[in-house]
Amino acid sequence: MKKRIIIVGGVAGGASVATRLRRLSEENDIVMYEKGAYISFANCGLPYYVGGTIREKDALLVESVENMVKEFNIEVHNNTEVVDIDPEKHIITVKNVLNGETATDHYDRLILSTGGKPIIPKIPGLDQADNVFSVRNIPDVERIKNYIDAHNVRKVTVIGGGFIGLEMTENLVDLGLEVTLVEASPQVMAPLDFEMAQFVHEQIELHGVQLILNDGIARFSGNGHAVVLSSGKEIDTELTVMAIGVLPDSTLAQKAGVKTGIKGAIVVNGHFETNVPDIFAIGDVIEVKDFITGTQTLIPLAGPANRQGRFLADYLNGLDAKNPPVLGTAVAKVFALTVATTGKNERFLKQAGISYRVAHLHPNSHAGYYPGAAPIELKVIYDEQGKILGAQAIGTEGADKRIDIISAVMRLNGSIEDLQLVEVAYAPPYASAKDPVNYAGYIAADQRQGLVKTIEWDEVDALIEKQAYFLDVRESFELATGKLPGSHHIPRGELRGRLAELPKDQPIYVYCSVGLRGYNAARILALNGFDVYNLDGGLKTYEQAKYETGQMNAQAHPAAQSELSSTMAKQAPQCTKIEVDACGLQCPGPILKVKQSMEKMNKGDIMQVQASDFGFHKDIVAWANATGNQLLTNDIVGNKVVATVVKGAMASRDDAAHAVHTAPESGGATTMVVFDGDLDKAIATFIIATGAAAMGKPVTLFFTFWGLNIIKRHANTKINKSGTDKLFSMMLPKNANHLPLSRMNMAGIGPKMIKKVMADKNVDSLAVMIERAKQLGVKMVACTMSMDLMGVAREEIIDGVEFGGVASYLGEAAKSNVNLFI
């Protein structure tokens, strides 16, 4: 018998159910009501339309109203909102959103596909702001685009580090805007675990985004032109995107007495029917069964929504009913990275009290010897029986593929055993003979069978605290990129011959860079009767987990140093430039390659090296610092790190390794007496100071005599002074902005020129350098005796400077191995 089936909502699930219904039955009336102007649009493409990757709005329209009518014979009412349901009479009331006219319609079956709606909390000041937007539909993104164009927007803020927040961040950066991303929790992308999210944090900061974590929005001020955070921090903004999540849009359903559950999501049975007869629901508005836990949950994703639409149409046409549980496989592009997840993460399992084990690995996306290989950061979580509970993968290539394979294995209720056996297609451009998923299976199986005991990155600090015995089995040259404090070192190749050095009465925690050599070493030690644990994922996972947001400029961008020394390099025409390709090399390959190439170079020669492992961005900084080679540039170009290094341009550090921790090491301090107040000398001072501090060294700057001018306040401080003090004040520079040059001052023209050069070349101004030095914990001491002599009052000195005499300088100097007088 002919039925009238009405669908509320014409996107994703709604469009799927409508077309499938038609394909299965030519006879039924199929009617679609959509509140918006467009049906079946590509909501996942919206951020890319803002960024201009998708140029034409039409590209976002998957099915036009016209096509839906003509090709599928579906009655479509767009711009029409369903405002009420009378379940008894099977009648809905609809309202035309353009002219406000209402009408009624009768249904035999009603399908609710009303989706989710962005969460817009009641934030003080929001009502006064006309520059705050969410991203749900095409008109939303058009408003954003128009606002950016009309107001010549330069500075934007994105609230929320979920998928949409990140995609919007990337696309706004693509537009050349200055973006601040604010996330209230300690990490972006909730499906990831923290240590994995840290790769994303780094990637975001590498692209110049200011990332603020652990801080939520408290209010808007200035008609939306400033965002005030819970911490009190205030961000100037010209436009704000709210992307803090979605909630099921079930208002209509609730009016009709439809039962709702978690966060107002509609509760449906095995064939998507609600508690109200003849009312069905699909998509982001419903609760689904979680594949892993078997409990009800919300998984608002386009894939499941489309699938549910089809399965419901099948059921309504007498085919088998199915409403399969959902794994929640998801992927997002975050600048050069692909971030993909499936199943449950560790954080969830911990909260749910489900026991699990994890394996971290960093395999290449394809054979390392074939061009373009890049690491995939892969994490697999499994239970005691070996059943896979979840997986996370991050990389520039092949991360989505590996998660898809693992997701398929999970669908089979598969185990880590299956991961070993999965036979993927191998040729060098695509994979390795042992694919990353096979490797994950091997590692997990070895863990589970007790062939190797592992510790995780988050157990390391407590063990260091307890002075546990850590054994670093990397090659000596690798230590330059950092090591665990207090760790012992025996290269893996020497291990068998040096077993006598190791303690038998306490556990040994071995580690290498990615976990593989550590595993091999752990096997040797275990087979020789030691109690041994391997650090899962190696130092790479641990170091990444310790990544500190907000430090990018200070630690990894040698901008100030580089510009000065590139000028230096330009003056040396005889130096040669060597290009090194370290792409596709497994850690520590890139550093080894740099070292080997460097050995063939002459002092002053320049090396340009590119690597496909983003970890290289950090490693090269530490390595260059530790080996006395000068890093000129260190940039992200596409999906590669490109760095240039001058051989032997800096004084070499005596200890080849420095701790990953910034904890001070004895004898590693730097002390400088800053006597002169010239601009160039001040710049040099702060370059050295921030450089040393970024390497984890305690730094003390002792400002005396003319050097005091550098740390004077910017604002005019009204202080009553008398006699010579006043005279001195008038004669002395007012603050760091008014310093002369030691040479070529030319009545102040010289300093103006150098400041312009610095600005042109993007070198931080001295004021910024001072601020950064403070952030890095550089200790600044003003000499009280010379302050008295020069007539400088304490109030004139910038905040954060301590006051002391020569004794305090001498005390610090005694602990230092670098002592400079500037």
Place this chain on the structure above:
Amino acid sequence: MKYVIVGGVAGGMSAATRLRRLNEEAEIIVFERGPYVSFANCGLPYYIGGVIKERSKLLVQTAEKLYQRFRLDVRPESEVTCIDREHKKVIIDHHGKSYDETYDVLILSTGAHPMRPPIEGVDQADNLFTLRDVPDAERIVQYLQQHKADRAVIVGAGFIGIEMAENLAERGLKVTIVEREHQVLPPLDPEMAIMIEAELKKHDIEVLKGKTVTGFEEKGAVLVLNDGTRKQMDLTLLSVGVVPESFLAEQAGLALGMRRSISVNDQLQTSDPNIYAIGDAIEVAQTVSGKAAVIPLASPANRQGRMVADILSGMKRSYKGTLGTSIVKAFDLSAAVTGLSEKLLQRNNIPYQALHTSPPDHATYYPGSLQMTLKLLFDPESGKVLGAQAVGEKGIDKTIDVLATAIHGQMTVNDLTELELAYAPPFNSAKAPINLIGYASENLLDGKVQNVQWNEVDQLVKQGALLIDVRTEQEYGNGAIQGAVNIPLDNLRERLSEISKDRDLIVSCRVGLRGYLAARILAQKGYSVKNLDGGYKLYSSAFPEKVK
């Protein structure tokens, strides 16, 4: 325990290192005939083509490093010439000197060598090469550097043949491929392989199908084909397949299987309980058919190497079989296959249903989206997936890998619809290619549509069926199957009166989707109708000469 391994590449080296990780005390000796161990043999064509620039990149390990790291006694340039099973020892030839070495357990990982058919003049030719190891690759590179080689012939269009064709063409040579079968890439079905053939031709490679080489003249400078054609040639690569290298096993009296491969049980053990064998030299069970097969691929070899070490270390393992997933790059295209092909299903008398789709690799509205051609083979009763093939620019490896996983898990096409694959516009579609082909297969299983294959349509038309092309008038005008009448899908409902119910109908569109929609409309109106699987796109690619 003293383990002796014959062959230091892929499986052999996997076995050796895994054995060491499991047994610190064991004595492990690896004999390798060539100068290098554990080299990247799959990278050889790309080294010849200059894509891989440094030879050192191919050399994964050296004997010294393997000793330092794994305490492996690796002996390159040492050929095992004989197995003395009675005394449990092997005889080794090293630079002409012979010695023996005893073993407790012997592992044969002798691989497979390129076939060298006994063609007339083959031994006199001095420009004839095969490609198995680094020295082979070096010989070719050296030859190319020393001789001004312009023209190359590749005999055999399998994986290595295709890769070599691409790489020699990249070096600027004019390449001709001679293939005995009537298609390139015999592991694929012909309608899929033809897309690779087109790609080769697009890059100026001559493809001669159904031809064999019958003789080499003038030291290989002239090649004679079975049709009498003579071709001037500077260099010839023989890549007509590989044969298991089982000489040692055979000599020692071990049981052999098909094509003289070494027979092993599920413990990878030969007929001598102290001798195990792995890799390209052994006979395996094909996972889907369960039948004996020789499947020379790197991944299974590595897996077997690891597994034999586990087994020898007392772990409970058994080798159940090989699926045979493989992939090849041909210029801008990739072609991949897993499980059984239609040809093999026919040969094994296994009932199947074939289905072709042409999904985009990712959402069409996101830039760079490209269509692939995907073929699925499944059991017409149970829906169990039996095999899959894909050809296209992007996403081929991912799609086939997931389908290989599905076959591994004995999934049905219904399971494919439930697979949750990672979706965001740059990576996939909300309905992933695999979900879509699952849906389409379900429709066949549920009887919602009947299909006709690309190679059946002509016969049906000849028998009186009416072929309706439901594409737009413009599409139809740009080229159509001969004899097809055009009724665009959008007008079909209004024009039903034009169509007689007495005739069998075949509907076709570009890739099969609109044809399916039309078939649904017609079937519900009481017509006997079939949809042309793969649509005009597949038909015209398979029969370029038959379309107007």
